[in-house]
Amino acid sequence: MNLYHPHSRRQRARGLYLTMGILMGILTVAFFRLQVLRSDTWELRAESNRIRQLPIPAPRGTIHDRNGRVIADNVPGYAITLLPGPPDSIRATLNKMSQYMEISDERIESLLAFLTRYGRQPLVVDSDANFPVVSALQERRTEFPTVYIEMRPRRRYLGGEAAAHVLGYVGEITADELASTDFSQDLYEQGMVVGKAGVEKQYESILQGRRGLKYVEVDARGRIVGDFGAFRVDPGEGGESLHLNIDIELQEWIHHIFPKSLSGAVIALDPEDGGILALYSNPGYDPNDFVSGISTEHWQDLNADNRNPLFNRVVLGLYPPASTWKLAVAGIGLDLGVITPDEKMPVPCTGSYAFGNRSYRCWDPDGHGFNNLAEAIGNSCDVYFYQLGLRIGLDPLLRRSTEIGFSRRCGIDLPQESQGIFPSEREFWERRFGYAPREGEVLPLSIGQGPNSQTPLKIAQFYLALARDGSAPTPVLARDLEIGDTWALDLDPDHLEALREGLRRVTAPGGTAHFGTALEHWEVLGKTGTAEHGLSQAGLAEPHAWFAGMAGPFGGSPGIVVVVIVEYGKSGSAIAAPIMAKTADYYLRRKHGIPTDSVQTYLDHVQIGPVPTWYQERYPAVIGAIR
């Protein structure tokens, strides 16, 4: 038999055709299934394959002051974004980009950490790039195919340093913040700008808005090929604008008059509703420096500065309230009925007061003699208040002070606030000092020393109550925000008037703060305070200077409450009081339509010229005495 006989060849050929047919048939069926039967699903998949989401940052809500003036808005900026990809190629791209822009090694590491954690999200390399960097990268587009440069609103603070402690600042969200529950994953992602301090932080959820989404087409290596149809862009929603009680011009004026070399704080409240007209802490910082991502050096400088410019003294600073506190003791005394306004204390002030086997000094070694309440406040007579404190007794004093709220926070709408330190009961001494309070403890407490530290904000709320009817709402920054938690001193109108009369004496001719607070149009009522602290008691530094008070038209109700503290300011009357008066003057003049003047107090006037006529007319007796 021939192996290759035509017949057997044909037979084998049939076998080969069959094999070939089966194999090719399998292929054809596979293609038919894929391309004809299930084409739709694959088409969809092809599309999702090449589309990447890119967030469109929503413009942050603008912030306005009480007069509608814009104090924080947005200007166009540029963000440099990198599409996600394999870590190695991201690292390579970042290293390459660092030739044209500043990217620290830590930044690269943190971006890679984001990448491993959040995988598919785009990486914002610089949320606010400057123009030279943008143009340098734009020119090298082909070198950086995965880099996406977009317009992105950039925060601008028009008040600059003046309103820094009110507004706070924004910055890029950190990994810790992103991981925390405060920032929900639906709304936040790497590279977004969030409030870091102040109102920006407090009202983050209102100001942030909702980011939009756009779609770009990419190829398999994640290189951007182009925008994907505009019709699928979700523009997002801008943040809501926020209106504050702050008067930015007043804020700027305070920044102007506050001695640059001194640290301290000023807070001004509207007696109408407790709205915060100004909240100023010196030294401050320019929040605009934070927007572009503050440089490490600048940040270290700010933190290393022993004057602590990042520290908001109004809400965080705790100072012995000193003589400003005497009004609280007086109020409690009247409230409890242990004293009447006209009553004089049995022991006259001779410069000191003997209690137990100790002598307690009055600030004035010459003494004040017999004082009624208003006189005692006017003279700030320690001896009177020692006796008043003893009459009230330690326990009632602790109880009432605590009830009024001196060991609580005010509840201001800022992210941070210090809690006042004041003993709420006798155990306080045991806890803190390890001994039971002696009977004499009430004496220093009565004059605002001892274990008593308050924030300027808290003192302001107290003086707000004095400027009103004894009750005070929580001071708030946001307009139309009402925090129900008001506190109240139960004071008769007579009693309240007696306290105000005391405050009036401080600024009246002969009062300690008269010359620094005498204004053309406004009556100023207030109380100085000289807060002794550890350093001052050791003779190493001057005491802190307080002035807390209110001002308004003569014979009218107060239009503003202002509290000033100047650290190591030595004298409440010489340093703090003029700042309070000038603050009040600037605000009230504008409120009542009187042109403002940079020469404000009596002292201002006489430093540059003659005694102003308004002063001569009002206080002829004083003029006569001077002459």
Added chain:
Amino acid sequence: MTRQLTKWLLEPSLVLAVLAVTCFGVAMIYSAGVVHIPNDVTQNAWIRQGTWFVLAVTAFIVVVRVPVRWIEWVALPSYTLSILLLISTLVVGTGVGTAAGVKSWIQIGSFSFQPSEIAKIATILFLAKFLSQRKDPLNSVQDLLLPALLVGLPLTLVMLQPDLGTAMAFGGILFAMLFWAGTPVILLLLIASPILGLMLSYDTIIWSGYMVALVGFLYLFRYRLLLFESVGVVLANLAAGTVAQPLWNRLAIYQQNRILVFLDPEVDPRGAGYQLIQSKVAIGSGGVMGQGFTLGSQKRYDFLPEQHTDFIFSVVGEELGFIGTAFGILAFCFILGRLVHMATRTPDPFAGLVVLGIFGAWLAHIFVNIGMTVGVVPITGIPLPFVSYGGTFLLMCWISLAIAVRVVHEG
């Protein structure tokens, strides 16, 4: 006219079909270079392929005029040479491009080629020479031993590179030629059985069932086989089942993954399954009509792996749709069919065997290459004859065609 053509091309319909397919290939390579972010290498690949095309056709014209005597004479030296080359590849071989880990290339100056391409045609010629001298069919396992060894040597060397795709082509050569030499199908199935046993050994129960079936099959055909042959087959299967695990462990991770994702590509969609998924997405989104020549989006966005070489047929699927793929498969059917037809026509055993060897190699290439783009076979780096980008491969395909045409017409 027809006579002129016949005189020049000897086998006009086949040669014209191959010519058309090669032109189509160059066009698809051009299209594969049309991407959103182009690079010089892929963009100009079609020009280089066109140059090789000219060279290949020239080689065809020359080789088609070489006397069969010379071709027969060159069989042994070329086989020996290619074995030596394959051995040296394992020592001095380099990887190229994406197949960087595979030692299948030899570089001489700026010119590099794959010895396995020469080995294929040399093995075909040598085996054809060997088988054509036999007067009797290969009726026993014994008879098959020598031819199996002849092909097994280059196959093993290629496997060691490791180049699984080309090894499959050698398998195609062996089986097609043995079949043409009159080996009973049962015998072919039996010698193929250890490979099947190897594959099934991943599951003990399935493998046990398979072994029972095998023994039963041998019992049914007990009169046509010698006892020791049956025993040998069973032992070979047992051996295959035993070495499967160590062999699997010796495979590189990427090779293991390729087999695993063949079973389920979604196991590792970003890694080994990526190529297959992207290829299926491209082909599937082509639909019936395709997205249009050069317009395939998966390809443009660079999602397709190896789109101008191993996955060129995915580009066909995406851009020309089912019409394109069906037509392509049909074209290959025609070419393969013409080869079978030529072998049937020629009374010369050597000529027939050579043509069948080429048929076996091409069928393996075509089936494995196209099959892997749709997940019918595991992904192995194997090009599509006349279409995939690759100079020496195209040249060798055309020389093989010339040899096939020549031996049939002179024989």
